[in-house]
Amino acid sequence: MAEDNSPFGAARALTLAGPLALDGGASLAPVDFAYETYGALNESRSNAILICHALTGDQHVASQHPVTGKPGWWARMVGEGKPIDPARHFIICINVLGSCMGSAGPASLAEDGRPHAMRFPVITLRDMVRAQAMLLDHLGIETLQAVIGGSMGGMQVLQWAACYPQRVRSAVAIATAARHSAQNIAFHEVGRQAIMADPNWRGGDYYADGEPPTKGLSVARMAAHITYLSEEGLTEKFGRRLQARDSKSFGFDADFQIESYLRHQGISFVDRFDANSYLYITRAMDYFDLAEEHGGLLANAFAGSSTRFCVISFDSDWLYPTSEAKTIVRALNAGGAEVSFVELPSPFGHDAFLLDTPGLNTAVDGFLKAGEGA
Amino acid sequence: MAEDNSPFGAARALTLAGPLALDGGASLAPVDFAYETYGALNESRSNAILICHALTGDQHVASQHPVTGKPGWWARMVGEGKPIDPARHFIICINVLGSCMGSAGPASLAEDGRPHAMRFPVITLRDMVRAQAMLLDHLGIETLQAVIGGSMGGMQVLQWAACYPQRVRSAVAIATAARHSAQNIAFHEVGRQAIMADPNWRGGDYYADGEPPTKGLSVARMAAHITYLSEEGLTEKFGRRLQARDSKSFGFDADFQIESYLRHQGISFVDRFDANSYLYITRAMDYFDLAEEHGGLLANAFAGSSTRFCVISFDSDWLYPTSEAKTIVRALNAGGAEVSFVELPSPFGHDAFLLDTPGLNTAVDGFLKAGEGA
Structure with missing residues (x-):
């Protein structure tokens, strides 16, 4: 202690x-x-x-x-x-x-x-x-x-x-x-499937060696993050404004501020959170009734x-x-x-x-x- | 012709x-x-x-x-x-x-x-x-x-x-x-990141050999599918009903009907759609204004x-x-x-x-x- x-x-x-x-x-x-x-x-x-x-x-x-x-x-x-x-x-x-x-x-x-x-x-x-x-x-x-x-x-x-x-x-x-409503469960299930789809997840056994499933966890966080913000708030905060550029790139970079923001949310999350914990806690919430x-x-x-x-x-x-x-x-x-x-x-x-x-x-x-x- | x-x-x-x-x-x-x-x-x-x-x-x-x-x-x-x-x-x-x-x-x-x-x-x-x-x-x-x-x-x-x-x-x-609103773009960006996070995507060069990025595409489809349905409709159609079981499994199977439904939507989609097309068309929609x-x-x-x-x-x-x-x-x-x-x-x-x-x-x-x- x-x-x-x-x-x-x-x-x-x-x-x-x-x-x-x-x-x-x-x-x-x-x-x-x-x-x-x-x-x-x-x-x-x-x-x-x-x-x-x-x-x-x-x-x-x-x-x-x-x-x-x-x-x-x-x-x-x-x-x-x-x-x-x-x-x-x-x-x-x-x-x-x-x-x-x-x-x-x-x-x-x-x-x-x-x-x-x-x-x-x-x-x-x-x-x-x-x-x-x-x-x-x-x-x-x-x-x-x-x-x-x-x-x-x-x-x-x-x-x-x-x-x-x-x-x-x-x-x-x-x-x-x-x-938890059906829609709440649905969003969590997307996050869990994103984590489990990451080959680095390896059935959850990623602690001892290898990389953790950061890409899957990042996608899970991005999906969840949308649910934490209102449509109105997103429009006010980001709208369709471009990120550090004057015109569209006609590519797959983060052209829009909202894309850049979400990617940042995903990437920064994986440094502080464990993918398996994300599975267990979302499951507990889905079971809640x-x-x-x-x-x-x-x-x-x-x-x-x-x-x-x-x-x-x-x-x-x-x-x-x-x-x-x-x-x-x-x-x-x-x-x-x-x-x-x-x-x-x-x-x-x-x-x-x-x-x-x-x-x-x-x-x-x-x-x-x-x-x-x- | x-x-x-x-x-x-x-x-x-x-x-x-x-x-x-x-x-x-x-x-x-x-x-x-x-x-x-x-x-x-x-x-x-x-x-x-x-x-x-x-x-x-x-x-x-x-x-x-x-x-x-x-x-x-x-x-x-x-x-x-x-x-x-x-x-x-x-x-x-x-x-x-x-x-x-x-x-x-x-x-x-x-x-x-x-x-x-x-x-x-x-x-x-x-x-x-x-x-x-x-x-x-x-x-x-x-x-x-x-x-x-x-x-x-x-x-x-x-x-x-x-x-x-x-x-x-x-x-x-x-x-x-x-x-396309910031929220619309956000959901599409989650889908694109899910596809690109799949190691089978390989920069889009998966046609000639290897497996296509089916897991990433499936997650993208699942996330999108939630946006196609209303909270009310999900509650009416699925609620918190369990899928082919009488009680919770206390595991990570698809306990709830909504989970089973979403997984099915994801898995069946990849048989009929190309992941790169999903990237290009969502991008076109996000650019639409x-x-x-x-x-x-x-x-x-x-x-x-x-x-x-x-x-x-x-x-x-x-x-x-x-x-x-x-x-x-x-x-x-x-x-x-x-x-x-x-x-x-x-x-x-x-x-x-x-x-x-x-x-x-x-x-x-x-x-x-x-x-x-x-």
Whole structure:
């Protein structure tokens, strides 16, 4: 167990003995965790906020990314004077099960000292949340002031509230859905097929020698990236503008800015993400259907819950559109739960939850403070 | 020049000497054409209808496809008693320049007896239309009763009306746009990168020996196919239903019907389409911007046109949505052209133009007959 004593952005790693029973029938033991904490747990152990990250996110929520050198992915939301503030909160962000930034996943080592690769069991969102609960148990955190996240992070928020209603006082689910639609699955399947079509993938056994399937992973990222942006946002940002040239090349270079941008997104992604993790986490998301786990009725997932909910959507998000947020809100209402809902305007589509979107911080800040004041 | 005398669906091939000057500055000579005709040209040579096909379409508009054995791609629209009727019309459908069903393209033979491959010049929609006009000149067809097409076929319709207003009495543009948006380009770029990432692509030189880049082309087709269907249609058709199993496999097989469907679409496509053609035609579509060719003002493309226009969109088409159709209609109005516009309801997205969509045949039939009666 590596630890440091820095007050902010402490990177931590921990291995628990397990076993962690998984939805697919297998179990994991031991279980590796990589996570970060910010701020300090108060005496009553009542100020812990768990931040759940998205598909390609990580625990570096408000600290510099070790590979890219970029600021934390949610530095706009987390930090001094921000809605989630280490001066007030004990903040935890855990690299999800199946990912590649230190927690157990296909790239982590199995008992035989070799990476699990495709021997890693297929996991679910519920498995990710169970793993997080196991870590919080170990840290002695029984109750969370709040669980918060966007996209797949929002799915974990809903799953937390459904699995452990007594442990979650407030839940903030942003730009998310309670189940993956056919179109969501379709986009993920394209990405998986792109990775598996890359001869460097070699059934997932590319860790020891040879090149990883960077071309396939890059194509997967490009396809996904389109879904993170709105048509309106793309038009505003790129339109049909040419990239560093005055006229079309009549060739297959990146003539248009949007082509150049997408290629950059694809190429830069492969430096920081593992292709097998992309397979496992997209699979977990596709399997996600909170109603299915509760007799086909989403309201059952939240029946009698005392958790306060805040659901936020963005009007140009076509990946997890407002209609999906409203489905969640209706189920919460039917289950008798307390819920605030806001649809925020943004031209930037799904990515709005990561950007400087007017109203987002205000909504989260107000909701969290109302919970603290209560 | 191969010809037959069958009255219906006569498959024809023809090579013209050229040269055909291209927008990119190159020229083609000779120029191969593969096309089909149905019905007979009347004495006044006034009943010719040109049907323009989409990206992966071909000249087999109402005849069995030679590779797949399936009926023609628009047999719902073309045939005895249909809106486009060989009893009344002389129907022509030409495989577009750059395609792979017999017309000049990367797979056709260059002067050195080897396939052009990537030596084929990059072409535009206007080049495709110029080639069609060259063939019609040869056939002695000066004026077209109508030009009609959906998707990229609709773009050719608009290009025909802009380039040769005197030759087009009626124009029917379905499920299309007057320019490719950033999002349209983005999806095509993902497809191109998937093809080029396949090591079997080998810079396009895969014709003589070795395997073609079927995996890359299959991924490209899968990504494109998502854009052809609406979220609503996908949910209705597939939802989260499992494929030939009672429960999730907790593996990477095609658990969901949508995965199985997409994989099938990808795999079956590679038997009938050439990867290099996919590169060239998507490039031509991305280059398409009819306003750009006319001083940045789309209305200029149609100023003073005596062509009658019919513009049809589908309410669930998010690839070329109704807003794009309305842009065309506004430009036609501003240019003083006669235009009918209808948005048809359909749950099936962009693909609705190929399906049994209520109102589509009626709209086309009424529009064509009104032109004949005049």
